[in-house]
Amino acid sequence: MKNLETSVNDSALVSRARAVLESPESSKFQITKSVQTLEQLGSGRRLSVGVCSNIVTDALGVFLKKYGFISGVNIDVVFGNYDDISGDMETFAEQDLDYAVMMPFFDNLLPSFETQCLLMSADSLDAKKEEFRQLCRLALQKVHVFKQAFIVNCHQSSVYSQILGQECVAAIVGQFNQIIHEETSNHRNVTVIDAGAIVSEHGRKACIDERFYYLNKAPYTDIFLDTLASAITTATKGYESYFKKVLVVDCDNTIWGGIVGEDLVSGIKLNPFDYPGNVFWKIQHDIMYLQNNGVLVCLASKNNLADVDETLSSHPNMFLKDSALISKKVNWIDKVENIKALSDELNLGLDSFIFLDDSDFECDSVRQQLPMVETFQVPKDISKYPELMNQIMKRFGVAEGNDGRQTEKYRRRAQAMELEKNFSTKEDYLKSLDINVRVFSDSVPDIERISELSQKTNQFNLTGHRYSVSDIENRMSGNDFIVYSIDVSDRFGSSGITGILIVKVSNQIFHIENFCMSCRILGRGIENAVWTAVLEDAREYGATTITGEYVASNKNSQVSMLYAELGFTQIEGSDKYKRRYEVAVKDFSQPSSEWITYERIG
Amino acid sequence: MKELDESQLKEIIAVLMKVGIDEINEETSMDTLESWDSLAHMNLVLTLESEYGVSFPDDDAVNMTSYELIKIVLGELLGGVD
Numbered sequence: 035m036k037n038l039e040t041s042v043n044d045s046a047l048v049s050r051a052r053a054v055l056e057s058p059e060s061s062k063f064q065i066t067k068s069v070q071t072l073e074q075l076g077s078g079r080r081l082s083v084g085v086c087s088n089i090v091t092d093a094l095g096v097f098l099k100k101y102g103f104i105s106g107v108n109i110d111v112v113f114g115n116y117d118d119i120s121g122d123m124e125t126f127a128e129q130d131l132d133y134a135v136m137m138p139f140f141d142n143l144l145p146s147f148e149t150q151c152l153l154m155s156a157d158s159l160d161a162k163k164e165e166f167r168q169l170c171r172l173a174l175q176k177v178h179v180f181k182q183a184f185i186v187n188c189h190q191s192s193v194y195s196q197i198l199g200q201e202c203v204a205a206i207v208g209q210f211n212q213i214i215h216e217e218t219s220n221h222r223n224v225t226v227i228d229a230g231a232i233v234s235e236h237g238r239k240a241c242i243d244e245r246f247y248y249l250n251k252a253p254y255t256d257i258f259l260d261t262l263a264s265a266i267t268t269a270t271k272g273y274e275s276y277f278k279k280v281l282v283v284d285c286d287n288t289i290w291g292g293i294v295g296e297d298l299v300s301g302i303k304l305n306p307f308d309y310p311g312n313v314f315w316k317i318q319h320d321i322m323y324l325q326n327n328g329v330l331v332c333l334a335s336k337n338n339l340a341d342v343d344e345t346l347s348s349h350p351n352m353f354l355k356d357s358a359l360i361s362k363k364v365n366w367i368d369k370v371e372n373i374k375a376l377s378d379e380l381n382l383g384l385d386s387f388i389f390l391d392d393s394d395f396e397c398d399s400v401r402q403q404l405p406m407v408e409t410f411q412v413p414k415d416i417s418k419y420p421e422l423m424n425q426i427m428k429r430f431g432v433a434e435g436n437d438g439r440q441t442e443k444y445r446r447r448a449q450a451m452e453l454e455k456n457f458s459t460k461e462d463y464l465k466s467l468d469i470n471v472r473v474f475s476d477s478v479p480d481i482e483r484i485s486e487l488s489q490k491t492n493q494f495n496l497t498g499h500r501y502s503v504s505d506i507e508n509r510m511s512g513n514d515f516i517v518y519s520i521d522v523s524d525r526f527g528s529s530g531i532t533g534i535l536i537v538k539v540s541n542q543i544f545h546i547e548n549f550c551m552s553c554r555i556l557g558r559g560i561e562n563a564v565w566t567a568v569l570e571d572a573r574e575y576g577a578t579t580i581t582g583e584y585v586a587s588n589k590n591s592q593v594s595m596l597y598a599e600l601g602f603t604q605i606e607g608s609d610k611y612k613r614r615y616e617v618a619v620k621d622f623s624q625p626s627s628e629w630i631t632y633e634r635i636g
Numbered sequence: 637m638k639e640l641d642e643s644q645l646k647e648i649i650a651v652l653m654k655v656g657i658d659e660i661n662e663e664t665s666m667d668t669l670e671s672w673d674s675l676a677h678m679n680l681v682l683t684l685e686s687e688y689g690v691s692f693p694d695d696d697a698v699n700m701t702s703y704e705l706i707k708i709v710l711g712e713l714l715g716g717v718d
Contacts, residue, residue: 061686061687062682062687063652063686066651066652066683070651070654090678092675092679093678093679245694246678246682249694249698250675250678252675252678256682256686492673588670589673
């Protein structure tokens with residue numbers, strides 16, 4: 035009895051929470067709360083989505099979950115590291131995630147790139163483009179393992195570039211998007227999402243939050259992320275919760291204006307220039323676009339077949355071609371019967387059908403008798419018809435602006451380029467970056483930056499030991515500490531001091547008090563380069579042993595095995611949350627990163 | 637002038653930090669709650685802004701990292717300056 039009560043309560047909670055998610059009036063807080071409720075109740079089938087970006091996009095999670103639950107799916111959202119799109123995509127593939135979303139944010143490809151790109155030399159810009167192409171290529175290497183993957187393309191985001199340098203910045207953004215198109219065209223399961231379209235739909239101010247862009251590298255507002263999550267859900271057909279394949283359309287007042295049996299072929303309204311003919315003309319293009327994207331288009335019309343055939347073949351503005359129609363039911367039989375006949379003919383279930391008609395009577399009778407068919411009625415205000423068509427296109431999971439022929443063109447071009455140049459391994463790619471690592475010891479001018487790094491770094495931080503400016507000063511001035519700082523640059527410029535390693539020297543023991551690296555340079559083997567310096571010094575000081583420590587926090591699990599991977603052995607007696615390691619100096623061989631050039635300074 | 641409803645504020649913080657509402661009190665801050673990291677904080681600021689229809693100045697948005705401080709900053713924004 036108790037169980038029954040609980041489940042009744044649960045189902046009431048589920049439907050209440052889903053109603054909140056479905057209502058456009060719900061606030062972010064209400065959405066968050068409802069998502070949590072549904073997660074706790076374990077409602078819906080489980081799927082996973084990986085999101086990777088060169089900006090912070092964690093707020094997308096709640097919106098992906100929102101639309102997931104609306105489609106009856108409980109989505110596990112996995113976020114990658116900061117600015118490691120190709121590495122993340124590899125990890126997502128290994129983790130067997132169902133879907134992946136890549137979000138390269140243009141303005142952060144280099145710091146304030148929209149401003150920088152206008153001042154860069156043509157050579158540097160070309161080099162950056164080439165790097166971006168390789169990034170896309172690497173990120174897409176294992177993309178075939180996902181059910182579907184998405185790449186949110188580049189767009190302008192800063193106020194200056196939109197008003198002042200619009201032409202130039204727009205042109206450069208366009209070149210980067212061209213690269214995205216070329217690189218994705220070989221991958222059938224990759225869909226490009228036009229972020230620029232989202233920004234222009236809502237306006238830049240509503241989509242970009244400058245405050246959190248500058249503070250936390252999190253530029254997108256809830257409005258943008260909500261729309262993006264909705265677009266992803268559309269493109270996955272509600273995470274495969276429905277499947278639409280057939281579009282059945284009426285003729286009169288649906289694919290042309292007027293009634294051909296009365297107005298004759300010359301009297302129907304269909305042309306590119308005047309209302310309402312221009313609306314129907316556009317609708318025909320949309321239908322052809324669906325047809326190009328694999329939708330089966332059929333006619334169901336109460337008319338004389340000869341009239342319809344004549345219109346299809348001889349009307350000068352007829353864009354919908356007879357050859358594009360998979361079947362025509364032009365007769366005086368009931369539409370319900372015609373749709374059933376189509377279902378048999380095509381051997382497709384009625385739930386994969388969408389029916390479009392202008393008549394109240396026809397729409398009602400199909401809705402009543404064939405509720406599994408999704409019925410859309412042409413609006414009485416014809417100017418609202420394109421908006422309705424947009425809804426229909428979404429149900430087919432077809433994204434606008436992804437033209438079939440264009441795709442073919444890109445595909446051929448991409449194949450040609452593939453032959454020209456391809457980095458077969460990540461190592462080749464890394465070599466092309468010309469990474470240079472400089473390791474400083476006790477570098478006084480960097481004291482503030484070193485302290486700051488120790489305060490800010492959470493993920494790659496072995497012990498969580500934080501240092502104030504005076505802590506660092508004391509360690510540098512004394513004899514029993516060495517403070518290493520690591521500066522990284524590549525052919526696109528310098529990243530500055532991005533890593534620190536602090537050693538305490540005592541009794542022939544080199545003890546690593548802490549080791550931190552900024553997450554924006556991970557995934558390039560840079561963390562390996564510092565060991566050359568440590569080893570040199572250990573020998574010079576006559577140390578026999580190097581010791582290190584891993585203290586678990588809730589954010590640093592990615593480095594939990596660092597010392598073990600370096601060949602250190604775990605010292606007995608240490609527990610899971612605080613592990614001590616050691617290695618003999620004579621046995622320690624530092625890992626190599628051949629693609630990195632290394633300099634020792636100071 | 638809108639009165640600040642503390643139980644509502646506590647609920648918002650609790651939901652966003654994924655803890656029980658009992659865990660939110662005058663002592664709660666970024667230092668006492670593990671889940672209150674910089675991302676959760678950003679999310680909290682945005683949620684408070686949309687729930688209360690206010691906009692926090694940069695400095696407050698960054699610094700109001702405890703229940704007490706949020707209460708003070710929100711109270712001022714909702715009640716106007718004395």
